[in-house]
Amino acid sequence: MAVAETSGLDPVLGFALVGVLGVGSQWLAWRLRMPAIVLMLAAGLVVGPGLGLLDPSREFGDLMQPMLAIAVAIILFEGGLTLNFQSLSDAATGVRRLVLIGGPLGWLASSAALHWAAGLSWESSAVFGGIMIVTGPTVIAPLLRQARLKRRPAALLQWEAIVNDPVGALAAVLAFEVVVVLRDATSVGAAITDMVVGIAMAVALGAAGGWGLARAFRNALVPEYMKVPVLFVLLLAVFAVSDSILHESGLLAVTVMGLWIANADLPSYAELRRFKEHATILLVSGVFILMAANMDRSTLLAMNWTTLLFVVSVILIARPLPVLVALAFSNIPWRERLLVAFTGPRGVVLVAVAGLFGERLAALGVADGDRIAMLAFALVAATVVLHGFTLTPLARLLGQRATETPGVMIVGGSRWATALGLALRKLDLPVLVSDPNHAHLRLAREAGLDTFWGDILSEAAEHKLDFVTYDKVIAATDNDAYNTLVATDLAPEFGREHVFQLKRMRQASARHALPATLGGQKIAADETYFEANARLAEGWEFRVTKLSAEFTPEHWRERNPEGVPVADLGPGGTLRLLGPEDKVKETEDTRLLFLAPKREERKEDRRDENGNDTLKGATAAGR
Known part of the structure; x- marks a missing residue:
């Protein structure tokens, strides 16, 4: 035993x-x-201090800290890789203020909370306070995906999380160097020189790595199949070299490298970014499990009312106050300021760096240095759970959600697209019709639908449209090749099960058939562009009806033997676009969108205020 x-x-x-x-x-x-981070945190606590099945420090030994360091570096690099300067747009002013003004103010406010609420010495408070300005891309990204915020507040939170992560780590390094100088009476000038040189080298290494990689990829010096491995190895090299010059400066170096590559307009950028996103999901999952499982019971039991007071003071004072001061008198509306101010989840960087500096402070003789790890975990756990459950309601209260129910993006303006868009709008769903040809959008504009004139795959579309508003795409232009390109390109972002396209005209021919990896799902009767529009010209129309226990899909089929189901919307707001082989949900209060021949309105036909067919007595007249 x-x-x-x-x-x-x-x-x-x-x-x-x-x-x-x-x-x-x-x-x-x-x-x-549910918020994924909450479940990951709970799972780690259960298998770690709860059941004792996993003790990372025991199982992985000396490899534990290097693994966490490399994982955090890759996560920060991927974060930098998502930050194209053009995506800043009108959030640029807010980001600069959050970093240049909010960062130092947050450092001071966090240090004060640590000293007066948690009872730490000023030495430990100054070091830990610097780390606390980080809000954690490992936490922000899943929360933004879940909350579906509007473009500007989402950009503010994302940029602040990515940029402040290495800045917070370097602030902790600076404070720690000051503590070392005061305790060891070493030269202040030498410590400052080491700091400046380390930061300069980190920025130079990151920029050089990004520039060299972009140049090598652009000049075809690296074969396509080796681009991801070369990127991965160079990332590790930049991180390791920078970290050896000044500890924790590697985080700054890899962030700079990611920013450089993100703004280099590389042809392979999409593939690189998708690979890094997949790697980051695995790393974020692993790091949170390790972080929670590595806590011991004695540390958790050491939490008391001072710990609670510290967490509350950070959430209600030390985080909101610096943000509100930093964004004061800016072009950011007050609702967005409040959302950003009261959204400050901390992540793995905080715990990893805090634990490291806590050990170093304790080794220097700072008595309360060993309390830093416990306070860091308490703050991360509290903010992760709090913001995981409250960000969406808070955003809804402040009117900062892009949409309550995600809608449909129809690529290709036509009579069919306009009619489908109007029917979807009856279901209270956001609808956008896009087409590179301005004339093709005339019917959609006249019908009052939202339109975008331009290529949906262009950078202009990415910067001008809130893609988070939509979770389904229908490629429905008169160009089969373009439909296939749109469906294939947007499938990784929206999910292949949420991307549809009209039938290709020549797909029955073996000579013109495309592999299953290309294109989107079938929709409705699986008709071509011309067949779908011809059906409308022959007198068919989109209609909406509500299903119930009295009016089941079988009753609907009896009334509409030729009807073609197109989509159903469940009572919870879940929309499904249906293919020719999909069956309609039989859930109570499901609303069915279908295509059927126009019928003569009879006296017993009625419509409700939403334009839905309604029952009269026990029948469904005219359905």
């Missing part, structure tokens, strides 16, 4: 358990529509 306790879990099983718990938590959160 003693041997089992000493040896612990096999490292390979440990890695497998971390992966299963991390990815499993994300999948379960997706199914339950």
Whole structure:
């Protein structure tokens, strides 16, 4: 028994358990529509201090800290890789203020909260306070995906999280160097010189790495199949070299490198970014499981009312006050300021860096240095749970959600697209009709639908449109090749099950058939562009009706033997676009959108205020 306790879990099983718990938590959160980070945190606590199945420090030993450091570096690099300067647009002023004004103010406010609320010495408070300005891209990204915020507040939170992460780590380094100088009476000038040189080298290494990689990729010096491995190895090299010059400066270096590549207009940028997104999901999952599982029971039991007072003071004072001061007298509306001010979840960087500096302060003789790790975990756990459950309601209260129910983007202006858009609007769904040809959008504009004139795959569309407003795409132009390109390109972003296209005219021919990996799903009767529009010209129309226990799909089919189901909207607001083989949901109060021949309105036909067909007595007249 003693041997089992000493040896612990096999490292390979440990890695497998971390992966299963991390990815499993994300999948379960997706199914339950819950914050993924909350489930990951809970899973780590259960298998770690709860059941004692996993002790990362015991299973992985000296590899634990390097693994976390590399994972955080990759996560920050991927974050920098998403920050194209053009995406800043009208949020640029707010981001500059949050970093240049909010950062230092947040450092001071956090240090004060640590000293007066948590009772830490000024030495520990100054070091930990610097780390606390980070809001954590590992936490912000999943929350933004769930809350579906408007473009500007989402950009503010995302940019602040990415940029402030290395800045917070360097602030902690600066404060720690000051503590070392005061305790060891070393030269202040030498410490400042080391700091400046380290930061300059980190920026130079990151920029050089990004420039060299972009130049090599653009000049075809790296084969396509080796681009991702070369990128990965160069990332590790830049991080390691910079970190060896000044500890924690590697985070700054990889962030700069990611920013450079994001703004280099590389042809392979989309593939690189998607790979890094997949890697980041795995790393975020693993890091959160490891972080929670690595906490011991004594540390958790050490939390008391001072810990609670500290967390509350940070959430209600130390975070909101610096943000509101930084954004004062800016072009950011007050509702957006409040949302950003009261959204400050902390992530893995805070715990990893805080634990490291806590140990170093304790080694220097700072008595309360060992309390930093416990306070860091308490802050991360509290903010993750709080913001995981409150960001969406808060955004809804302040009117900062892009949409309550995600809608449909129809690529291709036509009579069919306009008629479908109007029918979807009856279901209270956002609808956008896009087409590169301005004349093709005439009917949609006259019908009052939102339109975008331009290529939906262009950078202009990415910067001008809130893609988060829509979760389904229908490629419905008169160009089969363009429809296939749109469906294939947008499938990774929207999910292949949410991307549809009209039938290709020549797909029955083996000579012109495309592989299943290209294109979108079938929709409605699986007709071509010309067949779909011809059907409307022959007198067919889109209609909406409500299903119930009295009026089932079988009753609807009896009334509409030729009807073609197009979509159904469940009572919870879940929209499904239907293919020719999909069956309509039989859930109570499901609303069915279908295509059917126009019928003569009879006296017993009635419509409700939403334009839905209604029952008269026990019949469904005219359906």
